[in-house]
Amino acid sequence: MTMGDLMNKLSLNSRLAATAFVLGLVALFAGSPYHGADATVNTKELALVMATDADQVTATTLADWLVQGRADFRIVDVRTAPAFAEYHLPSAENIPVTGLNRTSLQHNEKIVVYADDGARAAQAWLLLRAKGYQGAVLLRGGLEAWKDSVLFPRIPENPTPAQSEAFAKAREVSTFFGGAPQSGAGDAGAVRQVAMPTLTMPSANVAGAPKKKKKEGC
Amino acid sequence: MTTKPAQPYWNPYLAGVGLGLVLLTSFVVMGRGLGASGAFASVLTTGLHAVVPGHVANTAPFAEYLGNGTTSPLKDWLVFEILGVIVGGFIFGSLAHRISKTVEKGPNITTARRFGFAFLGGALMGVGAKFARGCTSGQALTGGALLNAGSWAFMIMVFVGAYAFAYLMRRQWQ
Amino acid sequence: MTAPFFKFGMFGDNIGLVIAFAIGIGFGFFLERAGFGSARKLAAQFYFKDLAVFKVMFTAIVTAMLGVYYLSVLGFMDLSLIYLTPTFLAPQLVGGLIFGVGFVVGGYCPGTACVAAATGRLDALVFALGVFAGIFAFGEIYPIVSTFNDSTSLGQLTIPTAAHLPYGLIVFAVVLMALGGFYGAEWMEKHMAARKAGA
Numbered sequence: 181m182t183m184g185d186l187m188n189k190l191s192l193n194s195r196l197a198a199t200a201f202v203l204g205l206v207a208l209f210a211g212s213p214y215h216g217a218d219a220t221v222n223t224k225e226l227a228l229v230m231a232t233d234a235d236q237v238t239a240t241t242l243a244d245w246l247v248q249g250r251a252d253f254r255i256v257d258v259r260t261a262p263a264f265a266e267y268h269l270p271s272a273e274n275i276p277v278t279g280l281n282r283t284s285l286q287h288n289e290k291i292v293v294y295a296d297d298g299a300r301a302a303q304a305w306l307l308l309r310a311k312g313y314q315g316a317v318l319l320r321g322g323l324e325a326w327k328d329s330v331l332f333p334r335i336p337e338n339p340t341p342a343q344s345e346a347f348a349k350a351r352e353v354s355t356f357f358g359g360a361p362q363s364g365a366g367d368a369g370a371v372r373q374v375a376m377p378t379l380t381m382p383s384a385n386v387a388g389a390p391k392k393k394k395k396e397g398c
Numbered sequence: 399m400t401t402k403p404a405q406p407y408w409n410p411y412l413a414g415v416g417l418g419l420v421l422l423t424s425f426v427v428m429g430r431g432l433g434a435s436g437a438f439a440s441v442l443t444t445g446l447h448a449v450v451p452g453h454v455a456n457t458a459p460f461a462e463y464l465g466n467g468t469t470s471p472l473k474d475w476l477v478f479e480i481l482g483v484i485v486g487g488f489i490f491g492s493l494a495h496r497i498s499k500t501v502e503k504g505p506n507i508t509t510a511r512r513f514g515f516a517f518l519g520g521a522l523m524g525v526g527a528k529f530a531r532g533c534t535s536g537q538a539l540t541g542g543a544l545l546n547a548g549s550w551a552f553m554i555m556v557f558v559g560a561y562a563f564a565y566l567m568r569r570q571w572q
Numbered sequence: 573m574t575a576p577f578f579k580f581g582m583f584g585d586n587i588g589l590v591i592a593f594a595i596g597i598g599f600g601f602f603l604e605r606a607g608f609g610s611a612r613k614l615a616a617q618f619y620f621k622d623l624a625v626f627k628v629m630f631t632a633i634v635t636a637m638l639g640v641y642y643l644s645v646l647g648f649m650d651l652s653l654i655y656l657t658p659t660f661l662a663p664q665l666v667g668g669l670i671f672g673v674g675f676v677v678g679g680y681c682p683g684t685a686c687v688a689a690a691t692g693r694l695d696a697l698v699f700a701l702g703v704f705a706g707i708f709a710f711g712e713i714y715p716i717v718s719t720f721n722d723s724t725s726l727g728q729l730t731i732p733t734a735a736h737l738p739y740g741l742i743v744f745a746v747v748l749m750a751l752g753g754f755y756g757a758e759w760m761e762k763h764m765a766a767r768k769a770g771a
Binding site: 193196197200201203204205207208209210211212213214286312314315 | 579580581631634638640641642644645650651652653738739740741743744746747748750751754
Binding site: 491499501504526 | 577590597598604612616618637672675676680685686691693694696700706714726731
Protein backbone atom coordinates (compact mmCIF):
# COMPACT_ATOMS: atom_id res chain seq x y z
CA MET A 181 0.00 0.00 0.00
CA THR A 182 1.44 3.36 -0.98
CA MET A 183 1.54 6.43 1.24
CA GLY A 184 -1.22 8.02 -0.86
CA ASP A 185 -3.55 5.07 -0.40
CA LEU A 186 -2.98 5.17 3.31
CA MET A 187 -3.75 8.88 3.48
CA ASN A 188 -6.96 8.40 1.49
CA LYS A 189 -8.23 5.82 3.95
CA LEU A 190 -7.80 8.14 6.91
CA SER A 191 -10.35 10.69 8.05
CA LEU A 192 -9.68 14.39 7.56
CA ASN A 193 -8.76 14.82 11.21
CA SER A 194 -6.28 11.96 11.12
CA ARG A 195 -4.73 13.33 7.94
CA LEU A 196 -4.26 16.74 9.56
CA ALA A 197 -2.79 15.07 12.63
CA ALA A 198 -0.41 12.97 10.54
CA THR A 199 0.74 16.06 8.61
CA ALA A 200 1.39 17.98 11.82
CA PHE A 201 3.27 15.02 13.29
CA VAL A 202 5.52 14.60 10.25
CA LEU A 203 6.26 18.35 10.05
CA GLY A 204 6.99 18.40 13.77
CA LEU A 205 9.28 15.41 13.48
CA VAL A 206 11.23 16.94 10.59
CA ALA A 207 11.57 20.15 12.64
CA LEU A 208 13.67 18.16 15.10
CA PHE A 209 16.39 17.89 12.47
CA ALA A 210 15.83 20.96 10.31
CA GLY A 211 17.93 23.31 12.41
CA SER A 212 17.53 26.82 13.75
CA PRO A 213 15.07 29.23 12.15
CA TYR A 214 17.27 32.21 12.95
CA HIS A 215 19.73 33.51 10.41
CA GLY A 216 21.64 35.72 12.76
CA ALA A 217 25.11 36.22 11.38
CA ASP A 218 25.10 35.72 7.63
CA ALA A 219 24.32 38.61 5.34
CA THR A 220 24.97 39.58 1.76
CA VAL A 221 25.66 43.01 0.33
CA ASN A 222 25.01 44.41 -3.09
CA THR A 223 28.37 46.05 -3.70
CA LYS A 224 27.22 48.02 -6.74
CA GLU A 225 24.29 49.49 -4.88
CA LEU A 226 26.46 50.39 -1.90
CA ALA A 227 29.07 52.01 -4.14
CA LEU A 228 26.37 54.08 -5.79
CA VAL A 229 25.00 55.21 -2.43
CA MET A 230 28.50 56.20 -1.30
CA ALA A 231 29.31 58.01 -4.52
CA THR A 232 26.22 60.18 -4.25
CA ASP A 233 26.73 60.93 -0.54
CA ALA A 234 23.29 59.47 0.11
CA ASP A 235 24.83 57.48 2.96
CA GLN A 236 25.61 60.53 5.07
CA VAL A 237 23.96 63.33 6.90
CA THR A 238 25.90 66.34 8.15
CA ALA A 239 25.84 67.42 11.77
CA THR A 240 24.10 70.69 10.91
CA THR A 241 21.34 68.91 8.97
CA LEU A 242 20.79 66.49 11.83
CA ALA A 243 20.68 69.41 14.26
CA ASP A 244 18.02 71.05 12.08
CA TRP A 245 15.91 67.85 12.15
CA LEU A 246 16.12 67.73 15.92
CA VAL A 247 15.25 71.38 16.32
CA GLN A 248 12.25 70.92 14.04
CA GLY A 249 11.16 68.03 16.21
CA ARG A 250 10.99 65.59 13.31
CA ALA A 251 10.06 62.13 14.51
CA ASP A 252 10.63 60.12 11.33
CA PHE A 253 14.11 58.87 12.16
CA ARG A 254 16.04 57.19 14.95
CA ILE A 255 19.50 58.01 16.18
CA VAL A 256 21.74 55.11 17.12
CA ASP A 257 24.91 55.60 19.15
CA VAL A 258 27.27 52.65 18.56
CA ARG A 259 29.85 53.65 21.15
CA THR A 260 30.29 51.88 24.48
CA ALA A 261 27.77 52.34 27.28
CA PRO A 262 30.07 54.50 29.50
CA ALA A 263 30.81 56.86 26.61
CA PHE A 264 27.09 57.00 25.88
CA ALA A 265 26.32 57.79 29.51
CA GLU A 266 28.80 60.65 29.45
CA TYR A 267 27.28 62.39 26.46
CA HIS A 268 25.01 61.46 23.58
CA LEU A 269 22.87 63.23 21.04
CA PRO A 270 19.32 64.06 22.14
CA SER A 271 16.94 61.07 21.70
CA ALA A 272 19.81 58.75 20.70
CA GLU A 273 19.67 55.06 21.62
CA ASN A 274 22.78 53.17 22.60
CA ILE A 275 23.35 49.99 20.57
CA PRO A 276 27.01 48.88 20.72
CA VAL A 277 28.31 47.37 17.47
CA THR A 278 27.99 43.82 18.80
CA GLY A 279 24.33 44.44 19.51
CA LEU A 280 23.48 45.42 15.96
CA ASN A 281 22.70 41.82 15.03
CA ARG A 282 19.57 41.71 17.13
CA THR A 283 17.91 45.05 17.58
CA SER A 284 14.47 46.55 17.64
CA LEU A 285 15.35 48.65 14.61
CA GLN A 286 12.97 48.36 11.69
CA HIS A 287 14.01 47.84 8.13
CA ASN A 288 11.81 50.63 6.87
CA GLU A 289 12.89 53.45 9.12
CA LYS A 290 15.58 56.06 8.77
CA ILE A 291 18.44 55.31 11.12
CA VAL A 292 21.27 57.77 11.77
CA VAL A 293 24.33 55.98 13.18
CA TYR A 294 27.22 57.76 14.80
CA ALA A 295 30.33 57.08 16.85
CA ASP A 296 33.25 59.26 17.98
CA ASP A 297 34.63 59.66 14.49
CA GLY A 298 33.50 58.83 11.00
CA ALA A 299 35.32 55.52 10.60
CA ARG A 300 33.64 53.59 13.41
CA ALA A 301 30.22 54.85 12.38
CA ALA A 302 30.92 53.87 8.78
CA GLN A 303 31.67 50.33 9.90
CA ALA A 304 28.41 50.17 11.81
CA TRP A 305 26.62 51.64 8.81
CA LEU A 306 28.02 48.88 6.59
CA LEU A 307 26.83 46.25 9.08
CA LEU A 308 23.34 47.72 9.08
CA ARG A 309 23.21 47.97 5.29
CA ALA A 310 24.38 44.38 4.99
CA LYS A 311 21.58 43.34 7.33
CA GLY A 312 19.11 45.03 5.01
CA TYR A 313 18.48 48.29 6.85
CA GLN A 314 17.95 50.37 3.73
CA GLY A 315 17.34 53.58 5.69
CA ALA A 316 20.67 53.62 7.53
CA VAL A 317 22.78 56.77 7.15
CA LEU A 318 25.81 57.87 9.08
CA LEU A 319 26.60 61.13 10.76
CA ARG A 320 29.43 62.62 8.75
CA GLY A 321 32.47 63.08 10.94
CA GLY A 322 30.75 61.51 13.93
CA LEU A 323 30.58 63.16 17.32
CA GLU A 324 33.68 65.24 16.51
CA ALA A 325 31.80 66.98 13.72
CA TRP A 326 28.78 67.41 15.99
CA LYS A 327 30.98 69.23 18.51
CA ASP A 328 32.73 71.35 15.90
CA SER A 329 29.77 72.49 13.88
CA VAL A 330 26.81 72.26 16.27
CA LEU A 331 27.86 72.51 19.90
CA PHE A 332 30.89 74.77 19.57
CA PRO A 333 30.58 76.56 16.24
CA ARG A 334 33.21 79.10 15.44
CA ILE A 335 33.17 82.17 13.26
CA PRO A 336 36.03 82.43 10.79
CA GLU A 337 38.46 85.33 10.92
CA ASN A 338 37.29 88.38 8.97
CA PRO A 339 33.85 86.93 8.23
CA THR A 340 31.95 87.81 5.11
CA PRO A 341 28.34 88.93 5.67
CA ALA A 342 27.13 85.47 4.62
CA GLN A 343 29.41 83.81 7.12
CA SER A 344 28.22 86.14 9.87
CA GLU A 345 24.65 85.27 9.07
CA ALA A 346 25.42 81.56 9.13
CA PHE A 347 27.13 81.95 12.46
CA ALA A 348 24.15 83.76 13.94
CA LYS A 349 22.04 80.76 13.08
CA ALA A 350 24.63 78.30 14.34
CA ARG A 351 24.72 80.24 17.57
CA GLU A 352 21.01 79.70 18.14
CA VAL A 353 21.26 76.03 17.31
CA SER A 354 24.25 75.65 19.59
CA THR A 355 22.40 77.25 22.50
CA PHE A 356 19.42 75.00 21.81
CA PHE A 357 21.59 71.94 22.37
CA GLY A 358 23.29 73.47 25.38
CA GLY A 359 26.56 74.16 23.59
CA ALA A 360 28.78 77.23 23.62
CA PRO A 361 29.36 79.20 20.44
CA GLN A 362 32.96 80.34 20.02
CA SER A 363 33.01 83.90 18.92
CA GLY A 364 36.69 84.64 19.36
CA ALA A 365 38.60 83.35 16.36
CA GLY A 366 41.88 81.50 16.41
CA ASP A 367 41.88 80.19 19.98
CA ALA A 368 41.81 76.56 18.94
CA GLY A 369 43.10 75.35 22.26
CA ALA A 370 40.39 77.08 24.23
CA VAL A 371 37.56 75.23 22.51
CA ARG A 372 38.28 71.91 24.13
CA GLN A 373 38.22 73.53 27.53
CA VAL A 374 34.54 74.21 27.25
CA ALA A 375 32.48 71.69 29.20
CA MET A 376 30.26 69.31 27.29
CA PRO A 377 26.61 70.19 27.82
CA THR A 378 24.89 68.33 30.60
CA LEU A 379 22.69 65.53 29.43
CA THR A 380 19.50 66.59 31.09
CA MET A 381 19.16 69.77 29.13
CA PRO A 382 19.02 68.82 25.47
CA SER A 383 17.56 65.35 25.84
CA ALA A 384 14.45 66.60 27.63
CA ASN A 385 12.50 66.42 24.36
CA VAL A 386 12.68 70.08 23.50
CA ALA A 387 10.15 71.32 20.97
CA GLY A 388 8.47 67.97 20.65
CA ALA A 389 11.52 65.93 19.77
CA PRO A 390 10.71 62.30 18.88
CA LYS A 391 8.41 60.79 21.44
CA LYS A 392 8.18 57.11 22.25
CA LYS A 393 6.90 55.11 19.33
CA LYS A 394 3.51 53.56 19.67
CA LYS A 395 3.81 50.01 20.77
CA GLU A 396 3.18 47.24 18.34
CA GLY A 397 1.65 44.56 20.51
CA CYS A 398 -1.90 43.80 21.48
CA MET B 399 -34.16 37.58 11.57
CA THR B 400 -33.42 34.84 9.10
CA THR B 401 -35.90 32.09 8.45
CA LYS B 402 -33.45 29.54 7.08
CA PRO B 403 -31.78 27.37 9.69
CA ALA B 404 -28.22 28.29 10.56
CA GLN B 405 -25.51 26.31 8.82
CA PRO B 406 -23.54 23.96 11.03
CA TYR B 407 -20.22 25.13 12.43
CA TRP B 408 -17.06 23.93 10.78
CA ASN B 409 -14.92 21.04 11.89
CA PRO B 410 -12.87 22.78 14.63
CA TYR B 411 -9.57 21.46 13.30
CA LEU B 412 -10.30 22.86 9.85
CA ALA B 413 -11.33 26.22 11.33
CA GLY B 414 -8.13 26.10 13.40
CA VAL B 415 -5.96 25.53 10.33
CA GLY B 416 -7.71 28.46 8.65
CA LEU B 417 -7.17 30.70 11.66
CA GLY B 418 -3.53 29.62 11.80
CA LEU B 419 -3.06 30.51 8.13
CA VAL B 420 -4.56 33.98 8.72
CA LEU B 421 -2.11 34.44 11.59
CA LEU B 422 0.76 33.18 9.42
CA THR B 423 -0.25 35.64 6.68
CA SER B 424 -0.07 38.44 9.22
CA PHE B 425 3.44 37.34 10.23
CA VAL B 426 4.62 37.09 6.62
CA VAL B 427 3.07 40.32 5.36
CA MET B 428 3.28 42.59 8.41
CA GLY B 429 5.82 40.97 10.72
CA ARG B 430 3.34 41.01 13.58
CA GLY B 431 0.50 38.88 14.86
CA LEU B 432 -3.17 39.47 15.53
CA GLY B 433 -4.71 41.37 18.42
CA ALA B 434 -7.92 42.67 19.88
CA SER B 435 -7.54 44.27 23.31
CA GLY B 436 -5.13 46.86 21.89
CA ALA B 437 -7.90 48.09 19.59
CA PHE B 438 -10.22 48.48 22.58
CA ALA B 439 -7.53 50.51 24.34
CA SER B 440 -7.06 52.76 21.28
CA VAL B 441 -10.80 53.42 21.00
CA LEU B 442 -11.07 54.10 24.74
CA THR B 443 -8.07 56.44 24.62
CA THR B 444 -9.60 58.37 21.73
CA GLY B 445 -12.86 58.76 23.62
CA LEU B 446 -11.17 59.84 26.84
CA HIS B 447 -8.85 62.19 24.99
CA ALA B 448 -11.86 64.03 23.60
CA VAL B 449 -13.34 64.45 27.10
CA VAL B 450 -10.34 64.80 29.44
CA PRO B 451 -7.20 65.35 27.32
CA GLY B 452 -4.97 66.31 30.24
CA HIS B 453 -5.87 63.21 32.20
CA VAL B 454 -5.06 60.94 29.24
CA ALA B 455 -1.66 62.53 28.72
CA ASN B 456 -0.80 62.04 32.40
CA THR B 457 -1.96 58.44 32.64
CA ALA B 458 0.74 56.17 31.22
CA PRO B 459 -1.50 53.26 30.12
CA PHE B 460 -3.57 55.67 28.01
CA ALA B 461 -0.79 58.00 26.92
CA GLU B 462 1.10 55.19 25.20
CA TYR B 463 -1.79 54.79 22.76
CA LEU B 464 -1.67 58.47 21.80
CA GLY B 465 1.56 57.87 19.91
CA ASN B 466 3.44 61.00 18.88
CA GLY B 467 0.28 63.07 18.87
CA THR B 468 0.38 63.79 15.15
CA THR B 469 -2.18 61.16 14.14
CA SER B 470 -5.35 59.88 15.72
CA PRO B 471 -4.98 56.78 17.94
CA LEU B 472 -7.69 55.30 15.74
CA LYS B 473 -5.34 55.28 12.76
CA ASP B 474 -3.90 52.13 14.18
CA TRP B 475 -3.20 48.68 12.78
CA LEU B 476 -5.21 46.81 15.42
CA VAL B 477 -8.20 49.15 15.11
CA PHE B 478 -8.40 48.47 11.37
CA GLU B 479 -7.92 44.75 11.97
CA ILE B 480 -10.78 44.68 14.48
CA LEU B 481 -12.99 46.65 12.07
CA GLY B 482 -12.29 43.83 9.62
CA VAL B 483 -13.25 41.24 12.26
CA ILE B 484 -16.58 43.00 12.84
CA VAL B 485 -17.31 43.37 9.11
CA GLY B 486 -16.16 39.82 8.37
CA GLY B 487 -18.15 38.43 11.29
CA PHE B 488 -21.26 40.19 10.05
CA ILE B 489 -20.89 39.19 6.38
CA PHE B 490 -20.09 35.55 6.98
CA GLY B 491 -22.53 35.32 9.88
CA SER B 492 -25.26 36.49 7.48
CA LEU B 493 -24.20 34.00 4.82
CA ALA B 494 -24.47 31.22 7.40
CA HIS B 495 -27.90 32.53 8.56
CA ARG B 496 -26.57 33.07 12.03
CA ILE B 497 -27.52 36.72 12.59
CA SER B 498 -30.05 36.93 15.39
CA LYS B 499 -30.72 39.49 18.08
CA THR B 500 -30.41 37.23 21.10
CA VAL B 501 -28.70 36.91 24.43
CA GLU B 502 -26.34 33.98 24.95
CA LYS B 503 -27.14 32.32 28.25
CA GLY B 504 -28.34 29.14 29.88
CA PRO B 505 -32.07 28.65 30.67
CA ASN B 506 -31.66 29.16 34.41
CA ILE B 507 -30.62 32.80 34.49
CA THR B 508 -32.37 36.09 33.71
CA THR B 509 -31.21 38.39 30.94
CA ALA B 510 -30.42 41.14 33.45
CA ARG B 511 -28.14 38.85 35.42
CA ARG B 512 -26.51 37.65 32.21
CA PHE B 513 -25.80 41.28 31.25
CA GLY B 514 -24.31 41.86 34.69
CA PHE B 515 -22.01 38.87 34.32
CA ALA B 516 -21.11 39.86 30.74
CA PHE B 517 -20.08 43.33 31.95
CA LEU B 518 -18.16 41.97 34.92
CA GLY B 519 -16.41 39.36 32.75
CA GLY B 520 -15.50 42.01 30.19
CA ALA B 521 -14.09 44.27 32.91
CA LEU B 522 -12.01 41.43 34.38
CA MET B 523 -10.68 40.67 30.91
CA GLY B 524 -9.84 44.33 30.32
CA VAL B 525 -7.76 44.43 33.50
CA GLY B 526 -6.24 40.98 32.87
CA ALA B 527 -5.29 41.85 29.30
CA LYS B 528 -3.53 45.02 30.46
CA PHE B 529 -1.43 43.15 33.02
CA ALA B 530 -0.71 40.40 30.50
CA ARG B 531 0.15 42.77 27.60
CA GLY B 532 -2.45 41.12 25.42
CA CYS B 533 -5.46 38.89 25.13
CA THR B 534 -6.40 35.59 23.53
CA SER B 535 -5.44 36.91 20.08
CA GLY B 536 -2.36 38.93 20.92
CA GLN B 537 -0.88 36.66 23.55
CA ALA B 538 -2.30 33.14 23.33
CA LEU B 539 -2.54 32.79 19.52
CA THR B 540 0.25 35.09 18.35
CA GLY B 541 2.69 34.49 21.20
CA GLY B 542 1.80 30.80 21.28
CA ALA B 543 2.81 30.38 17.64
CA LEU B 544 6.05 32.31 18.23
CA LEU B 545 6.86 30.18 21.30
CA ASN B 546 6.87 33.36 23.40
CA ALA B 547 7.61 32.33 27.00
CA GLY B 548 5.30 34.93 28.58
CA SER B 549 2.44 34.02 26.23
CA TRP B 550 2.54 30.37 27.21
CA ALA B 551 2.59 31.32 30.89
CA PHE B 552 -0.43 33.54 30.25
CA MET B 553 -2.27 30.84 28.30
CA ILE B 554 -1.86 28.21 31.01
CA MET B 555 -3.16 30.63 33.64
CA VAL B 556 -6.19 31.53 31.49
CA PHE B 557 -7.29 27.89 31.51
CA VAL B 558 -6.50 27.58 35.23
CA GLY B 559 -8.56 30.68 36.06
CA ALA B 560 -11.49 29.68 33.86
CA TYR B 561 -11.69 26.09 35.11
CA ALA B 562 -11.32 27.24 38.72
CA PHE B 563 -14.39 29.48 38.42
CA ALA B 564 -16.41 27.25 36.07
CA TYR B 565 -18.27 25.54 38.91
CA LEU B 566 -19.35 28.86 40.44
CA MET B 567 -20.61 30.04 37.05
CA ARG B 568 -22.42 26.84 36.06
CA ARG B 569 -25.92 28.28 36.50
CA GLN B 570 -25.19 30.91 33.88
CA TRP B 571 -24.44 28.39 31.18
CA GLN B 572 -26.24 25.12 32.01
CA MET C 573 15.04 36.80 2.50
CA THR C 574 11.95 38.82 1.67
CA ALA C 575 9.48 38.49 4.53
CA PRO C 576 8.03 40.10 6.62
CA PHE C 577 7.17 42.31 3.65
CA PHE C 578 6.26 45.39 5.70
CA LYS C 579 9.52 45.40 7.62
CA PHE C 580 11.48 45.24 4.39
CA GLY C 581 9.72 48.38 3.29
CA MET C 582 7.62 46.90 0.48
CA PHE C 583 4.71 49.15 1.40
CA GLY C 584 3.93 51.94 3.82
CA ASP C 585 1.73 52.45 6.85
CA ASN C 586 -1.44 53.28 4.92
CA ILE C 587 -1.31 50.13 2.78
CA GLY C 588 -0.62 48.35 6.08
CA LEU C 589 -3.98 49.55 7.40
CA VAL C 590 -5.77 48.20 4.33
CA ILE C 591 -4.03 44.87 4.89
CA ALA C 592 -5.05 45.01 8.56
CA PHE C 593 -8.67 45.30 7.49
CA ALA C 594 -8.34 42.38 5.06
CA ILE C 595 -6.61 40.19 7.64
CA GLY C 596 -9.34 41.14 10.12
CA ILE C 597 -12.01 39.92 7.70
CA GLY C 598 -10.20 36.58 7.41
CA PHE C 599 -9.87 36.44 11.20
CA GLY C 600 -13.58 37.20 11.60
CA PHE C 601 -14.52 34.57 9.00
CA PHE C 602 -12.78 31.72 10.77
CA LEU C 603 -13.89 32.84 14.25
CA GLU C 604 -17.48 32.90 12.99
CA ARG C 605 -17.26 29.51 11.27
CA ALA C 606 -15.62 27.99 14.34
CA GLY C 607 -18.69 29.01 16.34
CA PHE C 608 -16.86 31.57 18.45
CA GLY C 609 -19.67 34.10 18.03
CA SER C 610 -21.60 32.12 20.62
CA ALA C 611 -20.84 32.50 24.32
CA ARG C 612 -22.57 29.19 25.08
CA LYS C 613 -20.27 27.34 22.71
CA LEU C 614 -17.21 29.13 24.11
CA ALA C 615 -18.20 28.52 27.72
CA ALA C 616 -18.98 24.84 27.06
CA GLN C 617 -15.19 24.43 26.93
CA PHE C 618 -15.05 24.88 30.69
CA TYR C 619 -17.67 22.19 31.34
CA PHE C 620 -15.88 19.64 29.12
CA LYS C 621 -18.93 19.38 26.84
CA ASP C 622 -17.56 21.01 23.70
CA LEU C 623 -13.81 21.51 23.56
CA ALA C 624 -13.86 23.57 20.35
CA VAL C 625 -12.01 26.48 22.00
CA PHE C 626 -9.07 24.25 22.83
CA LYS C 627 -9.11 22.47 19.47
CA VAL C 628 -9.37 25.59 17.31
CA MET C 629 -6.82 27.53 19.36
CA PHE C 630 -4.18 24.85 19.42
CA THR C 631 -4.69 23.87 15.78
CA ALA C 632 -4.17 27.53 14.88
CA ILE C 633 -1.08 27.78 17.08
CA VAL C 634 0.43 24.59 15.61
CA THR C 635 -0.35 25.68 12.04
CA ALA C 636 1.15 29.15 12.42
CA MET C 637 4.09 27.82 14.45
CA LEU C 638 5.00 25.27 11.78
CA GLY C 639 4.53 27.90 9.08
CA VAL C 640 6.77 30.42 10.84
CA TYR C 641 9.38 27.76 11.54
CA TYR C 642 9.60 26.36 8.02
CA LEU C 643 9.41 29.72 6.22
CA SER C 644 12.30 30.89 8.42
CA VAL C 645 14.36 27.71 8.05
CA LEU C 646 13.96 27.90 4.28
CA GLY C 647 15.25 31.48 4.36
CA PHE C 648 12.06 33.15 3.13
CA MET C 649 11.34 34.99 6.36
CA ASP C 650 13.51 36.67 8.98
CA LEU C 651 12.10 35.41 12.29
CA SER C 652 14.02 37.99 14.32
CA LEU C 653 11.97 40.75 12.65
CA ILE C 654 8.61 39.48 13.88
CA TYR C 655 7.38 41.49 16.83
CA LEU C 656 7.59 39.51 20.05
CA THR C 657 5.73 40.87 23.07
CA PRO C 658 8.19 41.19 25.95
CA THR C 659 7.77 38.80 28.86
CA PHE C 660 6.83 40.17 32.29
CA LEU C 661 6.34 36.86 34.03
CA ALA C 662 4.52 37.74 37.28
CA PRO C 663 2.01 40.24 35.83
CA GLN C 664 1.37 37.88 32.91
CA LEU C 665 0.63 34.97 35.24
CA VAL C 666 -1.71 37.10 37.36
CA GLY C 667 -3.18 38.77 34.27
CA GLY C 668 -3.84 35.34 32.75
CA LEU C 669 -5.63 34.22 35.90
CA ILE C 670 -7.87 37.32 35.97
CA PHE C 671 -8.44 36.95 32.22
CA GLY C 672 -9.43 33.29 32.64
CA VAL C 673 -11.94 34.12 35.36
CA GLY C 674 -13.30 36.84 33.08
CA PHE C 675 -13.61 34.26 30.29
CA VAL C 676 -15.97 31.95 32.19
CA VAL C 677 -17.88 34.87 33.77
CA GLY C 678 -18.27 36.89 30.59
CA GLY C 679 -18.34 34.09 28.04
CA TYR C 680 -16.27 35.89 25.40
CA CYS C 681 -12.83 37.28 24.87
CA PRO C 682 -12.24 40.68 23.23
CA GLY C 683 -11.89 39.27 19.68
CA THR C 684 -14.77 36.82 19.78
CA ALA C 685 -17.03 39.46 21.36
CA CYS C 686 -16.61 41.53 18.19
CA VAL C 687 -17.86 38.65 16.03
CA ALA C 688 -20.70 37.92 18.48
CA ALA C 689 -21.77 41.55 18.61
CA ALA C 690 -21.65 41.75 14.80
CA THR C 691 -24.02 38.78 14.61
CA GLY C 692 -26.51 40.34 17.01
CA ARG C 693 -25.54 38.96 20.41
CA LEU C 694 -26.57 41.69 22.86
CA ASP C 695 -24.60 40.24 25.74
CA ALA C 696 -21.46 40.62 23.60
CA LEU C 697 -22.14 44.36 23.34
CA VAL C 698 -22.45 44.58 27.12
CA PHE C 699 -19.28 42.50 27.40
CA ALA C 700 -17.43 44.95 25.12
CA LEU C 701 -18.53 47.85 27.36
CA GLY C 702 -17.10 45.86 30.25
CA VAL C 703 -13.75 45.55 28.47
CA PHE C 704 -13.63 49.34 28.06
CA ALA C 705 -14.46 49.71 31.76
CA GLY C 706 -11.72 47.25 32.68
CA ILE C 707 -9.07 49.02 30.61
CA PHE C 708 -10.22 52.34 32.08
CA ALA C 709 -10.04 50.92 35.62
CA PHE C 710 -6.52 49.68 34.95
CA GLY C 711 -5.49 53.18 33.87
CA GLU C 712 -6.95 54.64 37.07
CA ILE C 713 -5.27 52.13 39.42
CA TYR C 714 -2.03 52.24 37.42
CA PRO C 715 -0.11 54.38 39.98
CA ILE C 716 -0.76 51.65 42.57
CA VAL C 717 -0.01 48.64 40.37
CA SER C 718 2.73 50.05 38.12
CA THR C 719 5.55 48.54 40.18
CA PHE C 720 4.03 45.08 40.00
CA ASN C 721 3.07 45.60 36.35
CA ASP C 722 6.70 46.23 35.41
CA SER C 723 8.18 43.56 37.66
CA THR C 724 9.92 40.33 36.51
CA SER C 725 10.78 41.88 33.16
CA LEU C 726 12.59 39.23 31.12
CA GLY C 727 12.61 41.05 27.78
CA GLN C 728 11.78 39.32 24.52
CA LEU C 729 12.06 35.70 25.55
CA THR C 730 11.13 32.53 23.69
CA ILE C 731 10.78 29.10 25.25
CA PRO C 732 13.77 27.70 23.28
CA THR C 733 15.95 30.56 24.57
CA ALA C 734 14.70 30.24 28.15
CA ALA C 735 15.10 26.45 28.20
CA HIS C 736 18.37 26.42 26.20
CA LEU C 737 16.86 23.87 23.83
CA PRO C 738 16.80 23.83 20.03
CA TYR C 739 13.84 25.63 18.46
CA GLY C 740 12.93 22.57 16.39
CA LEU C 741 12.73 20.41 19.49
CA ILE C 742 10.20 22.76 21.12
CA VAL C 743 8.22 22.81 17.84
CA PHE C 744 8.05 19.01 17.90
CA ALA C 745 7.12 19.00 21.61
CA VAL C 746 4.26 21.47 21.02
CA VAL C 747 2.97 19.34 18.11
CA LEU C 748 3.05 16.22 20.30
CA MET C 749 1.33 18.04 23.18
CA ALA C 750 -1.38 19.37 20.87
CA LEU C 751 -2.00 15.96 19.25
CA GLY C 752 -2.18 14.35 22.71
CA GLY C 753 -4.54 17.10 23.82
CA PHE C 754 -6.78 16.61 20.76
CA TYR C 755 -6.94 12.88 21.39
CA GLY C 756 -7.89 13.56 25.02
CA ALA C 757 -10.45 16.17 23.96
CA GLU C 758 -12.20 13.75 21.58
CA TRP C 759 -12.30 11.11 24.30
CA MET C 760 -13.65 13.61 26.84
CA GLU C 761 -16.44 14.82 24.55
CA LYS C 762 -17.57 11.23 23.85
CA HIS C 763 -17.38 10.43 27.53
CA MET C 764 -19.47 13.47 28.54
CA ALA C 765 -22.03 12.78 25.80
CA ALA C 766 -22.35 9.17 26.92
CA ARG C 767 -22.78 10.23 30.53
CA LYS C 768 -25.49 12.69 29.56
CA ALA C 769 -27.27 10.01 27.47
CA GLY C 770 -27.03 7.57 30.37
CA ALA C 771 -28.32 10.03 32.97
